[in-house]
Amino acid sequence: MILVVNGVEHELDLDPRTTLLDALREHIGLTGAKKGCDHGQCGACTVLLDGRRVNSCLILAVTQQGTPITTIEGIDHPVQRGFLEHDGFQCGYCTPGQICSAVGMLDEVAQGWPSAVTDGGGDDLLSDAEVRERMSGNLCRCGAYANMVPAIKEAAAQ
Amino acid sequence: MKTFTYRTATDTAGGLEPGAAFLAGGTNLVDLMKLGVATPDVLVDVTRLGLDEVTSLEGGGLRIGAGVRNSDLAAHPAVRRDFPVLSQGLLAGASGQLRNMATTGGNLLQRTRCRYFMDATKPCNKHAPGTGCPARQGDHRNLAILGGSEHCIATHPSDMAVALVALDAVVNTSQRSLPVSDLYRLPGDDPSRDTILDHGELITSVDLPALAMPSTYRKVRDRASYAFAVSSIAAAAKVADGRVTDVRLAFGAVAPKPWRALIAEEALRGKPATRESFLAAADAELAAAEPLKDNAFKIPLVRNLVASVLEGLTS
Numbered sequence: 001m002i003l004v005v006n007g008v009e010h011e012l013d014l015d016p017r018t019t020l021l022d023a024l025r026e027h028i029g030l031t032g033a034k035k036g037c038d039h040g041q042c043g044a045c046t047v048l049l050d051g052r053r054v055n056s057c058l059i060l061a062v063t064q065q066g067t068p069i070t071t072i073e074g075i076d077h078p079v080q081r082g083f084l085e086h087d088g089f090q091c092g093y094c095t096p097g098q099i100c101s102a103v104g105m106l107d108e109v110a111q112g113w114p115s116a117v118t119d120g121g122g123d124d125l126l127s128d129a130e131v132r133e134r135m136s137g138n139l140c141r142c143g144a145y146a147n148m149v150p151a152i153k154e155a156a157a158q
Numbered sequence: 159m160k161t162f163t164y165r166t167a168t169d170t171a172g173g174l175e176p177g178a179a180f181l182a183g184g185t186n187l188v189d190l191m192k193l194g195v196a197t198p199d200v201l202v203d204v205t206r207l208g209l210d211e212v213t214s215l216e217g218g219g220l221r222i223g224a225g226v227r228n229s230d231l232a233a234h235p236a237v238r239r240d241f242p243v244l245s246q247g248l249l250a251g252a253s254g255q256l257r258n259m260a261t262t263g264g265n266l267l268q269r270t271r272c273r274y275f276m277d278a279t280k281p282c283n284k285h286a287p288g289t290g291c292p293a294r295q296g297d298h299r300n301l302a303i304l305g306g307s308e309h310c311i312a313t314h315p316s317d318m319a320v321a322l323v324a325l326d327a328v329v330n331t332s333q334r335s336l337p338v339s340d341l342y343r344l345p346g347d348d349p350s351r352d353t354i355l356d357h358g359e360l361i362t363s364v365d366l367p368a369l370a371m372p373s374t375y376r377k378v379r380d381r382a383s384y385a386f387a388v389s390s391i392a393a394a395a396k397v398a399d400g401r402v403t404d405v406r407l408a409f410g411a412v413a414p415k416p417w418r419a420l421i422a423e424e425a426l427r428g429k430p431a432t433r434e435s436f437l438a439a440a441d442a443e444l445a446a447a448e449p450l451k452d453n454a455f456k457i458p459l460v461r462n463l464v465a466s467v468l469e470g471l472t473s
Binding site for chain 1: 159161162163164181184185188189192201203205229232233238245246249250252253254255256258259382383384
């Protein structure tokens with residue numbers, strides 16, 4: 001099968017049980033996406049599929065032949081600078097997933113997608129409450145959330 | 159994970175060999191395969207069938223392709239405008255990542271998150287028929303108070319399906335069309351089957367008839383976001399001259415299926431739109447509840463949800 005990751009084609013011979021996360025980490029050597037819970041509950045494995053954020057641990061690699069896949073290694077985005085400037089991490093294990101998720105989330109906001117805390121239209125889709133709700137699929141064991149919120153908001157303003 | 163073979167479906171006619179399963183977003187099925195709870199021999203990928211469109215129906219309704227992702231459906235302008243209960247229900251569920259993956263058809267067919275069902279090493283009449291149900295004596299805080307049986311008290315986990323039941327949605331499959339409320343069956347003495355669908359019957363779309371009332375969804379959960387419901391409610395109501403002229407109510411996380419509260423609806427029609435009426439209607443519906451030691455709190459919780467949500471909709 002052929003996986004297109006960060007613009008590069010990789011020809012792989014994989015067992016159909018292989019998740020996209022394991023294909024990236026164990027077969028392509030891109031270890032930025034992390035295996036946290038391996039059950040879609042923590043968000044550490046977040047990558048972008050055709051620009052949309054997803055949990056790569058719950059996706060079978062065989063289903064994504066030809067789909068453009070972007071991992072943290074292929075991202076160059078103000079969110080990364082924001083995390084550095086606002087100290088949006090402690091141990092760093094969840095950070096690649098947080099950043100991929102934030103990049104995908106900001107694109108969702110740009111398209112005007114609502115969230116569970118959005119009331120009607122025209123409100124600030126990047127208030128603190130919005131950022132927290134929209135990023136709730138990414139857990140941080142160290143609890144660095146308080147610094148991630150301004151990091152993401154500042155990146156969005158750029 | 160048990161080995162399987164993979165292929166992509168080439169048409170919407172449905173049909174599967176024994177031991178095969180359809181794969182859509184995979185957010186539940188792949189997880190259950192990792193856990194050894196789902197053990198298909200063959201996966202048939204239905205995400206390349208072009209079932210990813212939302213189209214208008216005559217009279218103001220919508221047809222939602224079974225492959226439409228939960229995030230796209232929640233953000234769809236016509237859904238937000240005409241069916242807010244559905245948009246809100248979808249956004250109350252899962253995370254941004256999971257909603258980008260999960261499909262309409264797959265959301266309907268997701269399995270319970272009862273901890274005994276999710277653990278292949280535990281007895282469970284749903285994943286291993288005849289092995290018993292430890293939940294009655296064990297952890298049942300978030301399990302059913304309505305519609306359960308001595309063999310199973312699992313709750314259906316979907317938020318979207320609760321909204322669809324309240325909306326009188328119709329499910330179109332490779333074989334037939336049926337009201338979404340008829341899609342699900344109660345466990346009785348065979349909890350292994352959640353729905354009445356035949357093996358290989360493929361959901362192709364869901365139709366929403368027009369809704370001429372305000373509607374809303376409210377979900378109570380143990381944390382502010384990204385958790386399954388402890389209880390939820392989908393509601394729509396219309397009031398004229400201070401009286402309820404039309405109402406729809408459905409409850410989530412209280413029964414093995416999204417629970418349409420027909421008794422409460424009947425009790426409300428023509429009644430004054432007051433908190434007293436709303437509470438009386440909730441009591442009528444909940445009279446059949448059979449709570450256990452640790453989930454009886456859901457009765458006052460749902461009762462208060464009914465009153466609070468209907469007050470908001472009708473004021």
